[in-house]
Every structure is written in structure tokens, then in C-alpha cells.
Amino acid sequence: MTVPQATSGTEVPxxxxxxxxxxxxxxxxxxxEAAPDAIVVVNQEGEIIILNLQAEKRFGYHRxxxxxxxxxxxxxxxxxxxxxxDGLRSAEDALAQQIDSGIELYGRRKDGSLFxxxxxxxxxxxxxxxxxxxxxxxxxxxxxxxxxxxxMVEELRASNKELEQFAYIASHDLQEPLRMVTSYTxxxxxxxxxxxxxxxxxxxxxxxxxxxxxQRLIGDLLAYSTVGAKANDLQDTSSEEAFQxxxxxxxxAIAESGALITSGPLPMVMADDGQLVQLFQNLVGNAIKYxxxxxxxxxxxxxxxxxxxxIFSVADNGLGIETQYFERIxxxxxxxxxxxxxxxxxxxxxxxxxxxxxxxxxxxxxxxLGKGSVFQFVLMCSTHSQ
Amino acid sequence: MNSAGGESSLVHILLxxxxxxxxxxxxxxxxxxxxxxxxxxxxxxxxxxxxxHQTGAHAKAPRPDLILLDLNLPKLDGTEVLANIKGDDxxxxxxxxxxTTSGSEADISTCYGLHANCYLNKPVRLxxxxxxxxxxxxxxxxxxxxxxxxx
Numbered sequence: 300m301t302v303p304q305a306t307s308g309t310e311v312p313x314x315x316x317x318x319x320x321x322x323x324x325x326x327x328x329x330x331x332e333a334a335p336d337a338i339v340v341v342n343q344e345g346e347i348i349i350l351n352l353q354a355e356k357r358f359g360y361h362r363x364x365x366x367x368x369x370x371x372x373x374x375x376x377x378x379x380x381x382x383x384x385d386g387l388r389s390a391e392d393a394l395a396q397q398i399d400s401g402i403e404l405y406g407r408r409k410d411g412s413l414f415x416x417x418x419x420x421x422x423x424x425x426x427x428x429x430x431x432x433x434x435x436x437x438x439x440x441x442x443x444x445x446x447x448x449x450x451m452v453e454e455l456r457a458s459n460k461e462l463e464q465f466a467y468i469a470s471h472d473l474q475e476p477l478r479m480v481t482s483y484t485x486x487x488x489x490x491x492x493x494x495x496x497x498x499x500x501x502x503x504x505x506x507x508x509x510x511x512x513x514q515r516l517i518g519d520l521l522a523y524s525t526v527g528a529k530a531n532d533l534q535d536t537s538s539e540e541a542f543q544x545x546x547x548x549x550x551x552a553i554a555e556s557g558a559l560i561t562s563g564p565l566p567m568v569m570a571d572d573g574q575l576v577q578l579f580q581n582l583v584g585n586a587i588k589y590x591x592x593x594x595x596x597x598x599x600x601x602x603x604x605x606x607x608x609x610i611f612s613v614a615d616n617g618l619g620i621e622t623q624y625f626e627r628i629x630x631x632x633x634x635x636x637x638x639x640x641x642x643x644x645x646x647x648x649x650x651x652x653x654x655x656x657x658x659x660x661x662x663x664x665x666x667x668l669g670k671g672s673v674f675q676f677v678l679m680c681s682t683h684s685q
Numbered sequence: 686m687n688s689a690g691g692e693s694s695l696v697h698i699l700l701x702x703x704x705x706x707x708x709x710x711x712x713x714x715x716x717x718x719x720x721x722x723x724x725x726x727x728x729x730x731x732x733x734x735x736x737x738h739q740t741g742a743h744a745k746a747p748r749p750d751l752i753l754l755d756l757n758l759p760k761l762d763g764t765e766v767l768a769n770i771k772g773d774d775x776x777x778x779x780x781x782x783x784x785t786t787s788g789s790e791a792d793i794s795t796c797y798g799l800h801a802n803c804y805l806n807k808p809v810r811l812x813x814x815x816x817x818x819x820x821x822x823x824x825x826x827x828x829x830x831x832x833x834x835x836x
Contacts, residue, residue: 474809475786479706482811486713514809 324349337435341370343428345379357437359409370433377404378418378433406435415442466524470517477517481510512644516632519646522577523631526653531571533658535681538611539565541572542599545579549587556595558587563600566609567681574654575678579613581647582674586615588641589672607680608660614673620666629662651676696722696826699749701733701766702784703758707807711753714818719826725749730761734769737776748834749779751825754801756785756792764795771800778832780825 324331331338337354339347347365355362358373365372371379381402406416419434484506492500542565546553553560560583568575579599586597596616604610620628620635627633629652634645655662655676666672696719702708708726715722725746727733733754736743752770756763763783770776780802785792793804805821808814 471786478786478807478809479704481809482710482814483706485811518809 334434337437339365339370339373339433339435340423341378341431341433343430345370347373348430354435357408357435358406364409373407374404374416374418374433374435375407377402381420403438406437414439460527463524463527466520467528470521470524473517474514474521477510477514481507481514484510512638516644516646519644519650523646523650523653526574526650526657530657531573533569533571533679535567536570536572536575537565538568538570538575538601538609538678541570541575542579544576545583548576548580549584552584552587556587556590558595558597560597560599562598565599565601565611568609568678569681570658570678571654574657578651578654578676581651582613585647585674586613586617586672588643589636590615590617604677609678609680610675611678612673612675614671616671619668619670619672620664621668622666625664625666628664695747696751697725697747697749698722699725699727699733699736699752701727701730701752701758701763702755703728704755707755710811710814711818714815715822717815718819719822722822722826723747729759730763730766733758733766734761737770737779738773750831751821752779752781753784753821754781756783756787756796764792764799767796767799767801778834780829780831782821782825 331349331351334351334353337357338349338351339354340349342348347368347370350362350365354365354373358365360373369379401417401419403415403417405413407413415438417436417438419436421432421434423430423432484503488500488503488507491503495503539562542562546560552558583597583599587595593616598614599612600614601609601611624635628635629648630645631649632645633649634643636643651674652662655678658678660677660679662674662676664672664674698715700708700711702711708728712724715724725736727736732743733752735741736746737749737752739746754763754766758766763785767781767783770779770781777800781800783796783801783804784807785805786807788806796804802825805817808817
């Protein structure tokens with residue numbers, strides 16, 4: 300017999316001089332019995348020729364009941380087939396194939412019950428021919444934990460989905476009765492202003508104001524929940540086109556403020572195009588809105604952050620934000636200004652965050668009070684541009 | 686004005702909506718922009734069909750020049766009413782405008798598939814609703830040329 304060559308970083312353990320089974324067992328008995336895994340050594344005929352104490356325990360047999368028996372008695376499927384297939388190959392092939400690769404199979408106890416196992420095979424050359432050592436680990440607990448985790452993830456996903464649907468339906472259906480309240484208080488205000496006395500005018504004004512604000516809140520809540528509840532699959536999308544559509548939607552605000560909006564080249568990305576439009580619209584809209592006197596200037600650009608990822612920037616010359624609010628502004632209903640300074644419900648950036656996160660990216664802001672802000676978000680490259 | 690056979694210059698509009706609040710709002714809005722329009726109301730799908738087919742209590746109902754149809758209706762859904770009207774040779778030339786709060790793409794596709802003349806969302810704000818009614822009057826009852834009634 301020749302000494303096998305080392306192959307691809309692995310070596311057949313050569314027990315030189317080739318030991319006979321009895322010697323081999325004698326020499327390694329201590330190690331074998333101390334192993335935490337069940338270990339069986341099988342010959343090319345698929346007969347068990349050595350096993351340790353753990354193997355006895357795991358499978359519920361006495362040693363004598365297994366020695367010389369077919370390994371299919373304790374591992375009904377997947378193991379013997381492999382031995383046979385490997386028997387047709389060289390030891391090196393068999394080794395390269397099997398070492399370090401755990402195989403998940405089922406073990407069968409003496410009482411017939413099955414349990415999941417992971418086995419690691421390694422060929423072993425001996426004077427009696429190539430033997431295969433199988434280290435067998437009971438993975439019942441791991442399987443159970445995995446199944447449990449999977450179930451929890453599934454439940455979590457379902458409840459999240461349900462919550463999104465709930466928020467969507469609730470905000471949609473709440474709009475209906477609210478539309479009646481606002482419409483009719485507005486009609487009241489219009490038709491009876493100055494006819495019912497000063498108190499009545501005040502009361503009606505408060506009612507109109509409250510109802511109008513609630514309408515805006517619910518409308519924004521609906522927009523927020525729509526991001527999750529009415530999402531489309533991500534696909535190759537031109538961020539340039541999305542940006543241009545956002546500008547079209549912002550036409551009124553841009554014309555009114557006289558804002559100067561510039562942009563660099565914008566790439567193809569993986570996105571839900573409707574949501575990308577909304578993202579640009581909210582960020583550019585904010586950049587125009589949160590301004591002191593003067594001409595709002597907004598610059599939108601993108602650069603490759605790392606292979607496969609683009610960083611988009613929306614930079615403005617607006618009011619700027621204090622460092623302590625950098626996180627908070629992305630929260631739901633978070634505002635930094637009084638309603639009389641700037642109207643709004645504090646949902647725009649929460650929607651941006653939700654959209655970016657749904658796309659697997661992140662969003663952040665860098666800003667200094669009085670010196671403008673730069674909002675940055677990361678999106679994945681389109682599959683075509685890689 | 687496109688009214689039937691010249692026998693009358695009155696414009697008849699059939700509003701199919703089950704919400705009294707919506708009906709009144711629509712009435713108020715029409716009063717503002719086209720006080721002469723006669724607004725007939727059917728509160729469910731069955732009544733809407735009785736009106737256009739002139740059956741039962743509606744035997745003497747005029748042929749509407751325009752139908753404003755909500756989708757969520759008791760008894761017979763808006764899409765069923767639409768299908769019935771657009772499947773009737775005598776009635777299918779009447780413009781049917783869907784006027785609903787549903788913005789669902791499925792509803793929009795279904796309605797155009799059934800030959801709705803247009804699909805409109807009820808605006809949430811009062812001013813926007815009034816503007817929309819103004820647009821309807823301006824486009825469908827003023828600018829658009831409608832075919833003479835088949836008798």
C-alpha cells in the first residue's frame with residue numbers, strides 16, 4: 300500500500316505502521332471513550348467494528364448487540380449509501396468530500412424511535428483496509444431550538460404584518476367619519492360666521508382647527524402605514540427619474556419659495572419606485588420648507604459608498620438641526636418647531652426612515668444650526684450596474 | 686347643455702351613495718356651482734337600478750344625464766350597478782363617474798374594465814371636494830359633447 304498524497308490541505312491520517320484493528324482500538328480506547336460524541340467505526344461492508352460508550356447510550360444498545368452488525372441498524376438512511384459510493388472512489392476523494400462536512404441524518408434507537416443526528420465522517424486507513432469513523436451528535440435539542448426560533452420569527456412576521464394592515468385600515472377608515480366632521484364644521488364656519496355670536500365663532504374655529512389637524516395626522520399615519528402595507532417589490536429603478544418625479548410633485552412649493560435645486564448624476568438602484576419618489580419628495584420638501592429668509596438651495600447627489608451601495612445626499616442651506624435631535628427627528632410625530640412656525644405632523648422623516656430601512660439601507664443627518672443640513676441615505680445598486 | 690331630446694333643458698344627475706352626510710355635501714356643492722342641476726339620490730344599488738330602469742317607485746324617473754356612483758353600497762355593490770348599466774344598450778351611453786373613498790388599484794382596474802367613464806376619489810378636504818364637483822360640472826356637463834339618447 301502506498302502512502303496517500305496530501306490533497307487540498309487535508310491529509311489521510313496514516314497510522315504507521317498500519318495497525319490492525321485490535322491494536323488500533325487498544326491504542327485509542329481511552330480517547331474514544333472520553334469523547335462527548337457517539338463514535339462508531341465502520342468497515343467498507345457497512346459493519347460496525349468499534350463503538351464507544353456514548354454510542355451505546357445514544358442508541359440504547361449494549362455494545363455486543365451492535366458489534367459486527369450493519370450500521371443501517373442505527374442509521375437507517377444516508378450513511379451506508381455514502382460508504383458504498385465512497386468505496387468506489389479513492390481514499391483522497393472520499394476524504395476531500397467528507398472531512399469537516401457534517402451530514403444531518405436520523406439515528407434509530409433500539410426501541411425504534413428516531414432522533415436527528417449530525418455525523419462527521421473521516422476515513423481511516425488501517426491494515427484491515429479503509430475504515431470510516433463516524434462521530435455522531437444528537438441534535439434533537441438544536442433542532443427543537445431551531446424549530447422554535449423559526450416559529451417565533453414566523454409569528455413575529457405575521458403579527459408585524461397584521462399590525463401594519465391594522466394601522467392602514469384604521470387610518471383609512473377613520474378618514475371617512477372625520478371627513479364628515481371637518482366638512483360640516485367648515486360649512487358651519489362659512490355659513491354662520493358672525494351670526495351666532497363671538498363665542499360660537501370661537502368654538503367653531505377650534506372645532507375646525509382640531510378636526511383639520513386630526514385629518515392631517517390621520518392622513519400622515521395612513522401614508523406611514525402604507526409604506527409597509529402597500530409595498531411593491533424592489534426592482535431596477537432610475538433614481539434620476541424618481542427625483543424628477545418628486546420635483547414635479549413639489550412644483551408648487553418650489554415655485555412659491557423660488558428654491559434653486561441642483562443635482563449630480565443619479566444612478567440606477569434597487570427600489571420601489573413609488574417609495575423612492577416619496578423619499579426624495581419628503582427630503583427635498585423639508586429642505587425647502589425649513590428655511591429662514593433667502594433663497595433655499597438644495598443639492599442632491601450620489602456617490603458609490605462601497606461596492607454595491609450608493610450614498611445619496613440631500614444638502615440644503617436651511618435652518619439646520621442641533622446635534623441632540625439627530626436621532627429624534629426620524630421618530631414618529633417628532634417635531635422641532637411650533638405649529639405656528641412650521642405646519643406639519645412630524646411624520647415625513649419617519650416615513651423616509653421606514654422607506655430606506657425597507658430597502659435595506661440607513662438614513663442619517665449631519666447638520667449645524669444656522670448652516671444647513673445634509674441628509675444621507677444608502678441604497679443598493681441596481682443589479683444591472685454591478 | 687346636453688339634455689335628452691330637447692324636451693327639457695334641466696340636467697338630471699343620479700347620485701348613488703348610502704351616506705346621508707356625503708349626499709348632503711354633494712348637494713351643497715352642486716348648489717354652489719350648478720344650482721339648476723336636479724340631484725336624484727339612490728341610497729343603495731337596488732334603488733339605483735330601479736331608477737335607471739324606471740321600475741317600481743321610480744317608474745316615472747327621468748333618464749339621468751350623469752351618474753355619480755359610490756362603490757361600497759348596501760344590497761348591490763357599485764361595480765354590479767356599473768356592470769348592469771354598461772351592459773344595457775339603452776343606458777350604456779350615460780357617463781358613469783365612480784366617486785369613492787377607495788383608492789385601491791384593484792377597484793380602479795375593475796371599474797375601468799367595466800367601462801366606467803372615470804374614477805374619482807372623494808377628496809378629504811371640503812374645498813377640494815367642492816373644486817372636484819366644479820370640475821365635474823365644467824367637464825361633463827359643460828364641455829363634453831354627449832350622444833343623443835337612444836329611444
